[in-house]
Structure formats: C-alpha cells, structure tokens
Amino acid sequence: MIALPPIVGAVASAGTDAAFADRVRALVAARFGYSPRPAAMAYLRSVLAQRQASRPAEDYWRLLLGSPEELQALVEDMLNHETACGRTPPHFEALRRFVLPVLLTSGRAVRIASLGCATGEEAYTLALTAIEAGDVGDAVQVVGLDLSHRALRTARAGEYSEFSVRELSDPQCAAGFIRAGGTYRVRPQVARKVRFVQHNLLEPLPLVGVEVIFCRNVLIYFEPEAANRVLANIRDALAPGGWLFLGHSESALHLRAWFEPVSFAETLVYRRRSS
Known part of the structure; x- marks a missing residue:
C-alpha cells in the first residue's frame, strides 16, 4: 500500500x-x-x-x-482531459487489421476496455474501429473507465467539436458522427456499443476476461508503485492471450514479466502471458 x-x-x-x-x-x-x-x-x-x-x-x-x-x-x-478521436492511428490500425479479425471469428462477444477514457473519444473510436473490422452486429462492446465524473458526463453526451475529430479521416468521421454545424454527434450504431463507468484505477477493475484493453498515456501520470498496481489490475482483468495497448513512452516494472511484446508494422502491442 x-x-x-x-x-x-x-x-x-x-x-x-x-x-x-x-x-x-x-x-x-x-x-x-x-x-x-x-x-x-x-x-x-x-x-x-x-x-x-x-x-x-x-x-x-x-x-x-x-x-x-x-x-x-x-x-x-x-486532471488533464485533453484527447482526440483516432489518436495514435497505428494502434487502431493494428486493432482493425490484426487483432479484431481473429477475435471476431470466435463467434463470442468481444469486450474492449478504454482505461482513463476521459471525455470518451477513444472509446467511441474503438467502437468505430470494430465496425470497420466487420462487426456488423454488436459482438464488440466497449467500456470506458475514468475517475472523473465531469469527463464522463461529456463522454455519455457524445457530442464533440471539430478539434476532437481532427485526426479521423473524412470517411471515418462520416461513418462515426453526424455533423450539425460545428458539433459532431456520435452516430447511434456507434454509441450503442459503448458504456461508461466511473472507476479508480488503483482498485481492481470491474471486468473479467476482457479481450482488449487500451490504457494509453495514463501510466505516465502515476508514480512507479501505483503504475504497477494498475498494471496488475489490468493483468487480472485481461483474458489469457488478451491484448494491451499502452502509450509509446510507457512502461512499468512487471510489464515484460506479465506481457509479451508483439510488433505490428508501425507499433508495439502487448499480449498477456498465459502463465
């Protein structure tokens, strides 16, 4: 402690x-x-x-x-809630091209968690990426977790400025959002795949057997002992062989002991070891 x-x-x-x-x-x-x-x-x-x-x-x-x-x-x-849809495109490309196609062939529900989701842009981008990967139903469900009640109110509203969607391509933006003037509202088929939960990441995650966790640019704000507690919570929530996406500059003491690094084209992803 x-x-x-x-x-x-x-x-x-x-x-x-x-x-x-x-x-x-x-x-x-x-x-x-x-x-x-x-x-x-x-x-x-x-x-x-x-x-x-x-x-x-x-x-x-x-x-x-x-x-x-x-x-x-x-x-x-x-707290700093600055984020954007589609931030770090190689992560979403790896998810769309390599990770989700395999998971979707299992016929089972696929759960993705966005930790430190802030105002929700990442969580909605994950849902949009699942649709791009071929999830025409609702096999993929996304849960966004954040400490901030204030940020989660914005996330649940699902309305953003042009600044928030600036990193999406025009086709992605049109597929994911309805534009009304300077406001971009998440389309219903994307929004229904996402829910948000207030949570302190130092506590065990309210998730078990999750297939994919995004925890990007979160651990850099944690002291080493706390970062390792969060990483242990992630390990316990991920299914064996589950995927972890971190920010490029992030690491923690037990990262390589618990997770195997896997290279995809332009990015590095981690996979939970079975033992």
Whole structure:
C-alpha cells in the first residue's frame, strides 16, 4: 500500500504554498495514483488556491481528509482531459487489421476496455474501429473507465467539436458522427456499443476476461508503485492471450514479466502471458 502523508507533519509544514501543494500531491497519489509532474505543480498550486479560498491550509487539509467529495472535486480540477478521436492511428490500425479479425471469428462477444477514457473519444473510436473490422452486429462492446465524473458526463453526451475529430479521416468521421454545424454527434450504431463507468484505477477493475484493453498515456501520470498496481489490475482483468495497448513512452516494472511484446508494422502491442 502507498502510505498517506501524516496529518501532523502536513499541517506543520504547510507554511508555504509549495510545501502544502506537495502534501496534497502525495495525498492524491496515495488515494488515486495520479501524481502531477513537477512542471504541473504550479497549476496544482493554482487549483488549490481557488478551492482553498480563504481557509487556512490546516483547515483545508482536514477538509480533504474528511470529505471524499471535496477530494474528488479537487482531483477533477487537477486532471488533464485533453484527447482526440483516432489518436495514435497505428494502434487502431493494428486493432482493425490484426487483432479484431481473429477475435471476431470466435463467434463470442468481444469486450474492449478504454482505461482513463476521459471525455470518451477513444472509446467511441474503438467502437468505430470494430465496425470497420466487420462487426456488423454488436459482438464488440466497449467500456470506458475514468475517475472523473465531469469527463464522463461529456463522454455519455457524445457530442464533440471539430478539434476532437481532427485526426479521423473524412470517411471515418462520416461513418462515426453526424455533423450539425460545428458539433459532431456520435452516430447511434456507434454509441450503442459503448458504456461508461466511473472507476479508480488503483482498485481492481470491474471486468473479467476482457479481450482488449487500451490504457494509453495514463501510466505516465502515476508514480512507479501505483503504475504497477494498475498494471496488475489490468493483468487480472485481461483474458489469457488478451491484448494491451499502452502509450509509446510507457512502461512499468512487471510489464515484460506479465506481457509479451508483439510488433505490428508501425507499433508495439502487448499480449498477456498465459502463465
């Protein structure tokens, strides 16, 4: 377990904005795994100043410890939800050309999870990719998981700006979205394949025997111990031989022990080892 920062020590050292922000960062990392990079600490201090308002640091610290709602609200303000449909095209190409065709021939339901799905663009792109791969029914189902209630409200609404769909080709965009002015709404045949769940990735995933998991550009925001906890949860949720897609710069201590790297043309994917 990741130890929580001690209350007394936190109050005693909260005399400066930087010291207090670092204590709050440690608390957030302990509860949720998320740890802002050093370059983002100035933003964290800004968020803290807004939420703390005129409260003394000691009072706000006690509020964070005693109110899950306030801690959640603080984290919501801290999180970066920037994403886009079709981000990192080689991943979706590998899924469409190599992974899904094999899974779809089994005749069984295929489940795909998008971890840290933010406002939902990745999850809907996964559903669209399944349709492109030949899923004319609803054999493929996608579940998007994220910590942020705020982001998930946007995801469930399924309405995006042109900026969010900028990486899709024109045919993909037309197949996946209905355009109305500057708004792009997810088509019903795509939306019905996707559902969203609020979840803390430090906790075991509410999924078992999943065939594919996308967890891209998520672990880079986690401290090493927390990243390995998330990776263990992924391992436990994936079916033997299941596929894991990570961001290109991501790794974790047990990655190669639990997952076998597989190269597809322009990208590297991981497959859960059977033992």
